[in-house]
Amino acid sequence: MFCLKTLLEETEVKALLITMWPILLILFPTLVFLMRNKFTKLVKENKRIPPGPPKLPIIGNLHQIGALPHHSLWQLSTRHGPVMRLQLGGVPAIVVSSAVAATEVLKIHDLECCSRPPLAGTGKLSYNYLDVGFSPYGEHRREMRKICVLKLFSLKSVQSFRFVREEEVRSLVDSLRPSSLTETPVNLSEKMFTLTASITFRIAFGKNFKETGLDNDKFEEIIHRAQSVLRSFASSDFFPYVGWIVDRLTGLHAKFERSFRELDDIFERLIDEHLNRTSQDQEDIVDLMLRTERDQSEFSEVQFTRDCTKAILMNIFLAGVDTGAITITWAMAELAKSPRVMRKAQNEVRSYVEKGELVNESDIHQLHYLRMVIKETLRLHPAAPLLLPRETMSQFKLFGYDVYPKTILQVNVWAIGRDPDNWDKPEEFFPERFMDSSIDYKGQHFELLPFGAGPRGCPGIHMGMAMVELTLANLLCCFDWKLPDGMKEADLDMDEAYGLTTYKKSPLKLVPISYQ
Numbered sequence: 001m002f003c004l005k006t007l008l009e010e011t012e013v014k015a016l017l018i019t020m021w022p023i024l025l026i027l028f029p030t031l032v033f034l035m036r037n038k039f040t041k042l043v044k045e046n047k048r049i050p051p052g053p054p055k056l057p058i059i060g061n062l063h064q065i066g067a068l069p070h071h072s073l074w075q076l077s078t079r080h081g082p083v084m085r086l087q088l089g090g091v092p093a094i095v096v097s098s099a100v101a102a103t104e105v106l107k108i109h110d111l112e113c114c115s116r117p118p119l120a121g122t123g124k125l126s127y128n129y130l131d132v133g134f135s136p137y138g139e140h141r142r143e144m145r146k147i148c149v150l151k152l153f154s155l156k157s158v159q160s161f162r163f164v165r166e167e168e169v170r171s172l173v174d175s176l177r178p179s180s181l182t183e184t185p186v187n188l189s190e191k192m193f194t195l196t197a198s199i200t201f202r203i204a205f206g207k208n209f210k211e212t213g214l215d216n217d218k219f220e221e222i223i224h225r226a227q228s229v230l231r232s233f234a235s236s237d238f239f240p241y242v243g244w245i246v247d248r249l250t251g252l253h254a255k256f257e258r259s260f261r262e263l264d265d266i267f268e269r270l271i272d273e274h275l276n277r278t279s280q281d282q283e284d285i286v287d288l289m290l291r292t293e294r295d296q297s298e299f300s301e302v303q304f305t306r307d308c309t310k311a312i313l314m315n316i317f318l319a320g321v322d323t324g325a326i327t328i329t330w331a332m333a334e335l336a337k338s339p340r341v342m343r344k345a346q347n348e349v350r351s352y353v354e355k356g357e358l359v360n361e362s363d364i365h366q367l368h369y370l371r372m373v374i375k376e377t378l379r380l381h382p383a384a385p386l387l388l389p390r391e392t393m394s395q396f397k398l399f400g401y402d403v404y405p406k407t408i409l410q411v412n413v414w415a416i417g418r419d420p421d422n423w424d425k426p427e428e429f430f431p432e433r434f435m436d437s438s439i440d441y442k443g444q445h446f447e448l449l450p451f452g453a454g455p456r457g458c459p460g461i462h463m464g465m466a467m468v469e470l471t472l473a474n475l476l477c478c479f480d481w482k483l484p485d486g487m488k489e490a491d492l493d494m495d496e497a498y499g500l501t502t503y504k505k506s507p508l509k510l511v512p513i514s515y516q
């Protein structure tokens, strides 16, 4: 998912700096003058602005946000506090890094904080904000969200696709068997992406992506290019008026266009197939949305158009595939590092399932320890460590400070999940901490927010968790897992890489040993 300074590839940075620099030279004196005036005005008006690091003219604090933004923002917040002000080029931002401050913005002031900033990349891929995830607050977003929550991702809809998840997990297990016979390592990061992509494809389009002529690598490339668009730092986002020139010169604009075309072509082709087919087994998400397009009766002011359908499909692919795969991969990495926890979770799963059988979804509710393992994974490795950026809509007080409309708001849930004020020995992977605790990840407990909270919290939570729980349970039930080539637990690196989501930098490779 997106972060505030989004990461430029190295060549983009160089090109940006070369093209930006004459523009900066011209703008520099004007901006210094404007910013000084604005600051003096605020002081004169006796406004309390949140503390934050000193900023440079024009770029503000952009240079202080490193390759892992949640880490650099956490470092800065240890010096400036849980409510911290930053200046991102021409755009003000607030970063929240404690559970109490998160409660203020996601619960008490949720209505003031639930818009999204208009950004070039998200605007392009969302058919000009016709989706749920990136659309600003308003009637359109409300209607789109209603469709997602009540129809597409409701518990009933999630349950109706149970057979898809069970079939895909079964073929994952089958695909691991040859490696378990020869005891060769498998790339679990890659396997998990294929699995969650296949499940999502079938739920959305009624068929596996291989049946559509797309191969795994090609699809992964398209998804990752689109994610890089959503995380790209467009100059027009932070430097109004002139930034678009820079985006054209650096080729970013062309990259946005290409990614948009790639996704749009897939959506067009599969929607056409749906329109032309004569029979169907089970209604998939595209069928449901095409029906909604035809029957507009439930909308008063909003039109549900073909572009709305495609924009929501974009959300499903870019928010739904990687997040699940990443969570399962981090869980397996933590378990491989902690054989005691792995053994305990395996014993639990195997005690409920006959040897040789697979775990099915009706078994999951009994697996209390497995669910604690997942909570602990989400605490340490939230897939979106800064959630999605929000934009404030009106002025309000936060911890006594004044926050103004059109300020970008980021909640550092990664830092909150490791805050020693909330968690004992926060860096330790210790699922038992949830044993006698009511803390859950559904957005009611602000010390654990992997899905966000409030009106912009993740509507795909049931769909995501159903994939994660079933897959993990079966990986633990059907196989024992060894580190490759005599590697020790301590050698397993847990370095992160930041994309739209935070994934394990080096792919996780483990050796499956058949239990059955």
Ligand code: HEM
Residues within 6 Å of the ligand: 132, 133, 134, 145, 148, 153, 315, 316, 319, 320, 321, 323, 324, 327, 382, 383, 384, 387, 388, 389, 450, 451, 452, 453, 455, 456, 457, 458, 459, 460, 461, 463, 464, 465, 468
């Ligand atoms: C383990 C899996 C998942 C995780 C960890 C996750 C996490 C998140 C997070 C952190 C947000 C931002 C919330 C905020 O800003 O407060 C979000 C938003 C969203 N997620 Fe998920 N997600 C997951 C699975 C899914 C799935 C499977 C789908 C759909 C198929 C989905 C669809 C969405 C959408 C549409 C939004 C935007 C909501 C809005 O702005 O109103 N997510 N998700």
